[in-house]
Amino acid sequence: MRRTARPLTAAALAAVAAGLAAAPAYGDGTTGLEVSPSSVVPGGQVTVATASCGEVGTAGDAGAVGAGVFTLAPSADEGEAIGQFRVPPSAQPGTYEIVATCAEGGRRVTGDLVVTLTSQREPVYPRGSVKTGIGGALGPDPVQTAAGVAALAVAAAGGTWLLHRRARGDGI
Numbered sequence: 001m002r003r004t005a006r007p008l009t010a011a012a013l014a015a016v017a018a019g020l021a022a023a024p025a026y027g028d029g030t031t032g033l034e035v036s037p038s039s040v041v042p043g044g045q046v047t048v049a050t051a052s053c054g055e056v057g058t059a060g061d062a063g064a065v066g067a068g069v070f071t072l073a074p075s076a077d078e079g080e081a082i083g084q085f086r087v088p089p090s091a092q093p094g095t096y097e098i099v100a101t102c103a104e105g106g107r108r109v110t111g112d113l114v115v116t117l118t119s120q121r122e123p124v125y126p127r128g129s130v131k132t133g134i135g136g137a138l139g140p141d142p143v144q145t146a147a148g149v150a151a152l153a154v155a156a157a158g159g160t161w162l163l164h165r166r167a168r169g170d171g172i
Contacts, residue, residue, distance in 0.1 A: 032050070032052065032109050032110065032111055033048055033049075033050045033052075033098060033099075033100050033109045033110055033111030034048065034049045034050065034111060035047075035048050035098055035111040035112065035113050036048070036049070038112070038113065038114060039113075039114040039115075039116055040087055040113065040114070040115060040116070041087075041115070041116060041117065041118065042087055042088065042089045042090065042091040042115060042117075043086070043087060043088070043089040044086070044087050045084060045085075045086050045087075046062075046067075046084065046085055046086070046087060046098075046113060047082065047083070047084050048060060048070075048072065048082070048083050048084070048085075048098060048100065048111065049072075049075065049077075049080055049081065049082040049083075050072065050080065050081055050100055050109050051077075051079050051080045051081075052100075052102065052107065052109045053072070053081050053100065053102035053103065053104070053107065053109070054079050054081070054102075054104070058071070058072035058081045058083075058100050058101065058102055058103055059071065059072070059100065059101050059103070060072050060083050060085070060098065060099070060100045060101075061098070061099045061100070061101070062085045062087075062096075062098050062113075064096040064097050064098070064099075065087055065088070065091050065096040065098070065113060065115060066087075066088045066090065066091055067085040067086060067087055067088060068085075070083050070084065070085040071083055072100055081100075083100075087113075087115060091115050092115065093115050093116055093117055094114075094115055095112055095113070095114050095115075096112070096113045096114075096115065097110050097111075097112060097113075098110065098111050098112070098113050
């Protein structure tokens with residue numbers, strides 16, 4: 001029994017793999033909804049486009065991100081519909097599904113929109129000084145800096161005097 005189970009299992013796995021490879025990426029062979037930019041900050045403008053519905057009027061839904069319903073109209077590219085919406089300033093960071101429903105046939109196409117707190121085009125640079133404790137050459141209190149430099153100078157002079165005296169044999 002064990003000898004026939006392995007070939008049957010291998011054949012079943014091969015059939016499943018062949019079925020998955022033959023399946024279209026979007027169930028009905030559509031190209032999906034192109035979201036541009038794919039990553040946006042709250043308050044940003046987003047453009048969506050699809051060739052799946054043709055040039056017929058298409059309804060878009062960005063309710064997941066809080067932008068509500070928008071319309072896709074025929075674009076300059078033949079067979080494509082395009083629309084825009086603005087992400088609300090109160091939108092929270094995360095990935096949201098944007099949906100368009102074709103007027104003919106009611107087919108749904110989707111795309112993902114990522115809301116972030118910082119724009120990828122505008123790098124954020126650190127500002128201010130590092131809080132590392134008391135003192136420092138460029139610290140806020142020049143009196144403390146001068147006192148520290150003076151203490152180091154006295155210690156260096158005293159150490160040099162003691163080493164010089166010891167080398168001469170003065171008894172220390």
